[in-house]
Amino acid sequence: MTAPVFREFLEQNPNVEIVMVSRKNFESLFSDIPNVIFKGVNLDEYKGFFGLRRLANELMKEFHPDLIANLHDVIRTKVLDKIYRRKGLKVFKINKGKEEKEHLTNIWNLNKIQLKKTVERYADVFREMGFKVELSHQLRPSSIVKSGIGFAPFAQHRGKMLPLEKSYELAKILAQKHKIYFFGGGKNETETLAKWEREIPNTQSLSGKLSLTEELNKISELELMISMDSANMHLASLVGTRCVSIWGQTHPYAGFLGFGQSENDVVQIKDLSCRPCSVFGDKECYRGDWACLEEMNIQKIVEKIKI
Template sequence: MKRILAYRFSAFGDVAMTVPVFIEFLEQNPNVEVIMVSRTQFSALFEGIPNLTFKGINLDDYKGIFGLRKLGEILIQEFKPDYIADLHDVIRTKALNLFFVKKGFKIYKINKGKDEKDELTDIWNLEKHQLKSTSERYADVFRAMNFKLELSHTYRPRGEKSGIGVAPFAQHKGKMLPLEKTFEVVRILAKKNEIYFFGGGPEETTILNSWQEQIPNTTNLAASHTLKEELQKIASLEVMISMDSANMHLASLMGTRCISVWGSTHHYAGFLGYGQSTKDVVQVKDLTCRPCSVFGDKKCYRGDWACLEELNIQKIIDLV
């Protein structure tokens, strides 16, 4: 049995996007084993996948060149891989790659399409088009090893479904609908539906606790559930409402339809949840400056955040 050592350390949503690729790859290549190395706190994402072993690490234990060399030595000794897959391609993994190259390995790494994405996010470029999905970019790494892999781009529903999940937060302002708009969406939908809030961290938890107090039929799950428990709840939802953030990808993993809200980012960059439909994308379509960012981390060059402020929440409600 061939063994592939793969690694991706962040961000949470990008790590989550590797999961459906691994599932389909291992179904189509049952004679292969994958060792996935990532942050320990992401372990619940990879539970129950046949022929996949998750190796959780704390990156603070492997700082600098010498720390990464130590990590490389541990991984070779413990797993004795046949192939190395860098699914991240950042400075940290480039340094780790050098260690493996010196040990005689060929490195297969993701092509993130930086030049294409730079062109896509040029606000003066009016010819926008769909780029290759991140899932396909991950798949290309394994294809380069001469393994077969055809992605279905469909998610797999699980069990009975009821209730609506709402994940109103994102890491960057350019991805996040103004909270007063999301609050109004929840207030309207909660009249006829059970609503479950998802978030993390003290500030988000405080906001969602306040919403729970103000709006009947709502339950705040932020900070009170483990990742595994959150995934189980997401699997039971009829629909998730999420920003362009990790919760969209968690919905895909658990077979739940996701209505996704996009501001300064755009699904053309390849980060739509696996198997999710572009018909469930909510965005301001007539802004030629979109997308101005791949990750939503840039300031609005117009200064008015029209991509978020002008978004009509009725579109979300109609989709539900």
Template sequence: MKTDHIIIIRFSAMGDVAMTVPVVYSLAHQYPDLRISVLSRPFAKAFFSHMPKNVDFIAADLKNEYKGIKGLNQLYGRLKAKQPTAIADFHDVLRSKYIRTRFTLCGYKTAHIDKHKNGKRKLCRQKDKVMEQQPTSFQNYAEVLSKLGYPINLSFTSLFTNGGNQLSQLSNIIGEKPDGERWIGIAPFAAHNGKMYPKEKMEEVVKVLSTEYSNLRIFFFGGGKEEKQILNTWAAKYKGCTCASEVLHGLNEELVLISHLDTMISMDSANMHLASLVGTRVVSIWGATHPYCGFFGWNQKEDDAVQNTELECRPCSVFGNKPCHRGDFECMHSIAPSAIIERLNL
């Protein structure tokens, strides 16, 4: 008898791929005889290296090896050779639609995500906002699986439930965590201005934490060249600070360190989701976007979301990529550094 084999497609972005993890993990545990393949870009491999044995990862370089229609046809052939019985499209963009459609036309069972765009549009419009919680990405992904005959209970806790997160794997610069010392992560960057706390204000947070709390060690996270320059400057300027992204190698090492943090301070960005995947508490900072849009971190507490709830223009964007209607990003500038520090409950 042919083994059921589902291929799950989600190409980007990092935060969205990270949000598939609790769903895939729950599916794997509740259907141990189901073969599960996750198709994504190569960067995502670390997310799925701590999965149950019935999960494997398929890396697809869409910019080179599988570029364009010719590349997608080659990718389709590669996937078809794996003899899937169902295709779950967690992305529903041009590339995933093309692959999904080819499988549909050949008689395969397929289903795709409902992104609930209408509800998000009402939530983010300037006038007559409808301030209602939208279905989360976790719920939307799970709904795709349910359509294919695999209803699940979301039961995920951490990628490192069975270990594998020893600090000894990391650079000696990180070292072991002394008893009584609290480790705080700070990921101050995001893809768009509407989601990023002003760096001058974030530096004030760093300054207070570094000078007024003797039992803290602070780790900075940010991967870009300019980002690392800022973080290295802070690390040199303030005691007890380390630019983790400078000394760690790859996503898996970041996940290991993050799993040992007491709290991560993050924007509405991928780092919120990385911390969520390893069971670390996140104090998240929200500006143009809002937890109601459905992208809040897995198992995070709403009380740990720092946001200006008085501004009637919020939220104005699902992804934080729209120009500010006011022109001043008051949603972020109005949040005092002290509000973030207080939320840490040090």
């Protein structure tokens, strides 16, 4: 979610350069953004306080940063913040709105409201530094001819994932009119989607077959992506592809709707007062019946597509 913010921030502040420090496998998310230098690190090589101090020193020596933006605010980055401050650098960090999110996900809170979008929280870090940045919240579709629908039926946590039998039925319905490309990741997902490809005509599984760069290129060629509240929604945003997103325990109110994606393309059960009960979809169901996902009507997803 940082990448579209970087793009628009740097367009508005062309004299700035960002050194993005993250895991090596995320490099292709930033490869086409001018003025971003990507530094991939293997965190296993920088364990504990002394490892992080070595990382901080290496980054300072290599890049000589003027300001530090902590867009993650986890234990590791908190330690790095202290090291940089001791060295006289100004550090600016994201306000994640933890208390607001705890209130939002309290099942007894019946007054649910939209919280600040996460991309705006990232932009706030740059604003605090003194820069101006206004986010467009608009997709930038690629100019290539688009065809087919992408479908990513998996998510990291159960609370975000439509039951597989519903996803299977949805794929069968959509494949009657559209070529469907399945996206997934791990071994079990790849095996499941290979089975679906064999059983459902007019489908193709790309799970386990593409690099991240190739996956982004393929998503950019699609007419539409269908995803849970998961990474594929954000990948679609990065390449300007419209995404119909499916939400269970989680809710766009927490601020994680993909950059530029329309709220009209959100599929969710609105009349469950317990929703959202989780920011990340990693909690057990309070009711015990996973109604937010089990009661989802796949026809509502079909109706959203309109292509």
